[in-house]
Amino acid sequence: MKKLAAIAVALTLLGCSESPQERADRARKAFLTHDYRAAQVDLAAALASSPDDPALLELHARNALAMGDGIAADASLNRIVQTRRPADFGLLMAEAWLLRNGADEALAVLGSDASPPAQRLRALALLGKDDREGAAQAFATGAQGQADARLLADFARFSLMNGNARQARDLVNRAKAADPDLIDTRLSDAEVSTAEGRLAEALAAYDGAVKAYPGNLAALSGKAAVLGDLGRTKEMEEVLASLADVRGGAKVAYLQAQSAAGRKDWKTVRSVLQANEKALSGNDEANILYAQSLVALGQPEQARARLQPLLTRNPQSLLIRRELGKAQLASGDGAGALETLRPFSNVLTADPADLRLLARAATVSGDPNAVRLAEKARYPTPQALAATLAEADTAMRSENWANAIVAYERILAVTDGRNPLVLNNMAVAQGKVGNTRVAIEFGDKALKYAPGNASVMDTLGWLLVQSGADRKRGLALLTEAAQKAPDNATIREHLHEATKG
Known part of the structure; x- marks a missing residue:
């Protein structure tokens, strides 16, 4: 010894x-x-x-x-x-000032420097002073010069913040051409992909950032958030565990609570959010999640106290209205819930789940229209179904896979679940966001109800080949699909790729 x-x-x-x-x-x-x-x-x-x-x-x-x-x-x-x-001492000093919220000091250090790196820092300093117009001008001026990946990446985030996803994507693509390995490029690519609903691409970008920049908080928390959006809770928790020795603050706390919510562990949700309440005070999503945990734990009155101010500030938010109605019902206030949820009855395209909640509130409160509302909630209006189908179609065309999945889930919830087009498109969308097992299940269902459809065969066959789940069966399906639709370029390409491997 x-x-x-x-x-x-x-x-x-x-x-x-x-x-x-x-x-x-x-x-x-x-x-x-x-x-x-x-x-x-x-x-x-x-x-x-x-x-x-x-x-x-x-x-x-x-x-x-x-x-x-x-x-x-x-x-x-x-x-x-x-x-x-x-040589870049002034730029380094300006960035150090920005990290300490010294916008005026950063601008003073930058002086008249008009280089793209200086314009990036100038734009960020102006944003810190809430001068969006000045920031936009600085970003635009810097983007006209020699391609600077950091400026282009931050400009993309700024564009996304202003709701211009198309410009953000163009800027990200320019940043990737200038320096694809830069952390700023990787993160902005992931953020824009998330906004576009391309969660598989976002996850790949975050994963690349995590591998290239060990311990990067933004990359790790971003990856965890996307995994949570994909419903891959176990993998999300593994990423969050790697953040144990990183001071992640409010963002990581919210993700930890979100992960616990995925497990229905409402006690953990409440304890995590309670411990970080001050830091998360301005985060509406965290407050809604906190309220959900309070309802689940039998404290609906506290949930109502949190949600009512949020709805007053955001009366157009269906999510807040829905959760407040649930809290009111849980506290036995049927009349209050009916008043909160009543706007859903006037919307021809209202989701049937919201109408069912409204009908329940009417029943609890003894409203004479309760029976009529319950009947209305049983079947979606043609307008509601058409609107959801249009929403799903638009999402598929724009490759916004996440939104497409949400729309198809709503359609499947109010139909018999046998429409092969819906099932096939759901398989495509689930495959695009990386949920391969779920995608194959939907592909199998689509093939069951449309066994001779070439497009359905192609979707399932390509999923089976790409994932390696059943390459032999996948190749057989692709071969048959190509025979049925010899002029379909996509099927030919999939078959070609499958036979190469």
Whole structure:
């Protein structure tokens, strides 16, 4: 035992004997591979021996900026002697100020610099001052110059924030052409893909960012959020577990609560959101989730107190109206629920689930129209079904797979579930967002009700081949589909790709 202890001590001493130069070299390698936390540890050790080394100070500042630490970056930058400052010193200082909410100071440091990197920082500073028009002008001016991936990526986020998803996609594509491996490019690509409903592409972008930039909070939390949207709760929890040693704040707390909600673990939902209540006070989604947990745990009155102000501010929100109605029903206030939910009765395209909730409120409150409302809720109006079908079709055409899935789920809930077109399209959409097992199940159902349809055969066959679930059966289906529809280019391409493997 003593011998083992002696060996352990010797190994510890050997590790501590690394020279400052070795620690500095390792820090540089870690920085180049985007492992900023590892670089930070070695830089601290190297700077302890050489506190005034300008190269180490510069690297420490850049590493701190990459980690979002403006205070540490500023401290190191100010210690670099003027004659050894890097050419982009002003840009680094401006970014450090921005990370400390110093918009005015950042603008002062930037001065008249009109380069694309400076225009990016100027736009962000102006956004910090709530000058959207000035920010838009700075972004647009910077985008006209030499392609700068960071500017284009941030411009894409800004466009998305303003509801211009098409411009955001164009800007992301330009950023990818300029520097596809940059973390800003990867993250903006993922965010725009999420907004477009292309969750499989968003997940791939986040996954690439996580692998290329270990420990990046935005990439990890983004990946967890998309997995949650896809209903892949177990994988979401695995990602969240990797964030245990990262201070993620409110965003990670909300994702943890969302994950617990997926398991119907309402006690955990409440405890997580309660512990982060102050940080999440402005997050309506978190407040709605909190209210849902309170209803589930038998505290509907507290839920009502949270939801009523939200509905007052957002009367057009169907989600808030729906959840407040549920809370009112849970507290025995049928009349209040009826008043909250009544607007659903005047909408020809109202979802049948909302009409059922309204009918229940009418029954509890003793409203004379309860029977009529219950009958109305049993069957969707032709307008409601047509609107949902149109919504699903539009989503499929624009490749907004997430919205398509939601629309088809609503259709399947109020029909006999045997329409092969709906089932086939649901299979396509589920496959596109990465839910392969579910997609194959829908493909099998579609084939059951349309056994001779070439498009249905193609969908299921391609899913089986791509996933490797049953390559032999998939190839057989694609071959038969090609024979039935020899002029269909998509089927020919799928068959060609399948036979190559």
